Amino acid sequence: MIKQKRNKTKIVATLGPASSEEEIIEQLVMAGATMFRLNTSHNTAEEHAKTIDKIRAIEKKLKVFIPILVDLQGPKIRVGNLIKPIPLEVGMELVLEYGLEQTDPEIVPVDYKGIADDVHEGECILLDDGKIKIQVTRKEGKRVYVKVLHGELLKPRKGINVPGGTGSVSAITERDVEFIKFAVEHEADYIALSFVRDKDDVLLAKKYISHFGADIPVISKIEKPEAVENIEEILDATDAVMVARGDLGIELSPEKVPMVQKQIIESAFNHRKTCIVATQMLESMIEEPIPTRAEASDVANAILDGADAVMLSGETAMGKYPVDAVKMMAKIARDVESSPFCCYNIDLEMNEDYEPTPQAIASAAVKMADYLGAKAILAFTHTGYTTRLLSKLRPQVPVIAVSDMEKTCRKLNLYWDIHPTLKNWDVDLTDNLLKKIDKLLLEKTTFQKDDRVIIIGSIPKLITGRTNFVRVHRMCAFQ
Numbered sequence: 001m002i003k004q005k006r007n008k009t010k011i012v013a014t015l016g017p018a019s020s021e022e023e024i025i026e027q028l029v030m031a032g033a034t035m036f037r038l039n040t041s042h043n044t045a046e047e048h049a050k051t052i053d054k055i056r057a058i059e060k061k062l063k064v065f066i067p068i069l070v071d072l073q074g075p076k077i078r079v080g081n082l083i084k085p086i087p088l089e090v091g092m093e094l095v096l097e098y099g100l101e102q103t104d105p106e107i108v109p110v111d112y113k114g115i116a117d118d119v120h121e122g123e124c125i126l127l128d129d130g131k132i133k134i135q136v137t138r139k140e141g142k143r144v145y146v147k148v149l150h151g152e153l154l155k156p157r158k159g160i161n162v163p164g165g166t167g168s169v170s171a172i173t174e175r176d177v178e179f180i181k182f183a184v185e186h187e188a189d190y191i192a193l194s195f196v197r198d199k200d201d202v203l204l205a206k207k208y209i210s211h212f213g214a215d216i217p218v219i220s221k222i223e224k225p226e227a228v229e230n231i232e233e234i235l236d237a238t239d240a241v242m243v244a245r246g247d248l249g250i251e252l253s254p255e256k257v258p259m260v261q262k263q264i265i266e267s268a269f270n271h272r273k274t275c276i277v278a279t280q281m282l283e284s285m286i287e288e289p290i291p292t293r294a295e296a297s298d299v300a301n302a303i304l305d306g307a308d309a310v311m312l313s314g315e316t317a318m319g320k321y322p323v324d325a326v327k328m329m330a331k332i333a334r335d336v337e338s339s340p341f342c343c344y345n346i347d348l349e350m351n352e353d354y355e356p357t358p359q360a361i362a363s364a365a366v367k368m369a370d371y372l373g374a375k376a377i378l379a380f381t382h383t384g385y386t387t388r389l390l391s392k393l394r395p396q397v398p399v400i401a402v403s404d405m406e407k408t409c410r411k412l413n414l415y416w417d418i419h420p421t422l423k424n425w426d427v428d429l430t431d432n433l434l435k436k437i438d439k440l441l442l443e444k445t446t447f448q449k450d451d452r453v454i455i456i457g458s459i460p461k462l463i464t465g466r467t468n469f470v471r472v473h474r475m476c477a478f479q
Helices: 022-031 045-062 174-185 199-211 225-229 231-237 245-252 254-270 293-305 322-337 356-372 385-392 406-412 431-444
Strands: 010-015 035-039 068-071 093-098 107-110 124-127 132-140 143-150 159-161 190-193 218-222 240-244 274-278 309-312 376-380 399-403 418-422 452-457 469-474
Touching: 010 322, 022 045, 022 322, 035 045, 045 068, 045 174, 068 174, 159 245, 174 199, 190 199, 199 218, 199 231, 218 225, 218 231, 225 231, 225 245, 225 254, 231 240, 231 254, 240 245, 240 254, 245 254, 245 274, 254 274, 254 293, 293 309, 293 322, 309 322, 356 376, 356 385, 356 452, 356 469, 376 385, 376 431, 385 399, 385 418, 399 406, 399 431, 406 418, 431 452
Parallel strands: 010 035, 010 309, 035 068, 068 190, 093 107, 190 218, 218 240, 240 274, 274 309, 376 399, 376 452, 399 418
Antiparallel strands: 093 143, 124 132, 124 159, 132 143, 452 469
16 A cells, blocks of 8 residues: 555546635645646636646645646637626516626626627627526627626626527637647646547647647647547547546536436546546535535546546635645545445456557456456556556556656646656666665555565566556565
8 A cells, every 4th residue: 555545536627716725725736636727718828837836836836746737728718707797587678799808887898799789689698607698689799788688796707608609610719729739838638628529629739739849748728529429539539538627517408417427437547548527516515514415426437437536626725625626525535435335447448549568467457466466567668658557557556656757747637546756767677676676656645565566567668668668576575
């Protein structure tokens, strides 16, 4: 067992006003957060850069690997900055107009220039993840007049959904391009692409990333009906997916989301791709110190479905109890992971999209660990390729990944039950190296002499070659 026990299921925490201070970010890590999300729909690039500096400082202080996710806004329509929140009541009339800042208390600014062109009289518009519903009564020039059907407090920068109204807009806006450049310059570990519709959206994002001189993995956010229909081709092109249930629930309707979630996770498994489940997982903890029982069940079921990671949004970005929310999610995950309902040692069929040798070795390592009662699988990796394959097989023992690349170690910390460590051990597997391995395991784990571990890597060079061997090692056999 790893001495500093972390959850097998990884936890993504969104940073915002409630978690912008370095002390809080450190507490989130200690509570169980394994990756931080920067939501580019809010704050400036300069503010996000300061947050990245804080995360990297904490990473060095705690001697852990913390991946950073830069989440692109995409063609998301949002309310502009308001003078103050507006309490909306049924029957109330509003005026919508393109703008970023509210200058007239009678007009609600919308950050989409085409808002008056894309809506029609009689159509309904949803705001704030569907909490607010308004209906278009008429249009005059660039102004849209609406009537409130379902009211609530309208806050700045809340999302607006115009059903089918933005289909011609590119998935990557000019603002997104700037933040892709920002992510490259600040060495972000993942980029999340919003409102993906098909593989071409993913390939376009990767083209921009490559243009700026990087190879950052793309997480495709599944939140449109087209994306659900095209999930197989998206999974072929993307590095990971996120079940973004907020907009997905509006576009599809809430009752369809649970089955779609299961479908996406299963497809991600078959494609050996990482899957994150997000949105409203512990929503009540924005205001309350404990979640509802339904929310706890929601997190648990996402993990039972096979999610590699679960994500907190408003709970950690603007909630009253950001650290408690992470602690609660970690507790739920641990309880699920130790239950008989959690599936381990999954036997996936060979996938023609991957090289057969690494797949076979990953499968063999998991089975050998089970048959021999090994304590862990020690995987040497340069890029994380075989390690991801291992993670998707859900071995019952932890996978300790040894890499010579810091960015690979960060990337690996999103994978299910992977524990990365940075070592420049790209050498032959000699008796001397086995002694170093024993020393590492004795220091980092609770393993003891004569415990078995399964080692996989490449020969002759352990790390930078292609995975081509598996070995059973008994600790301290060479001392």
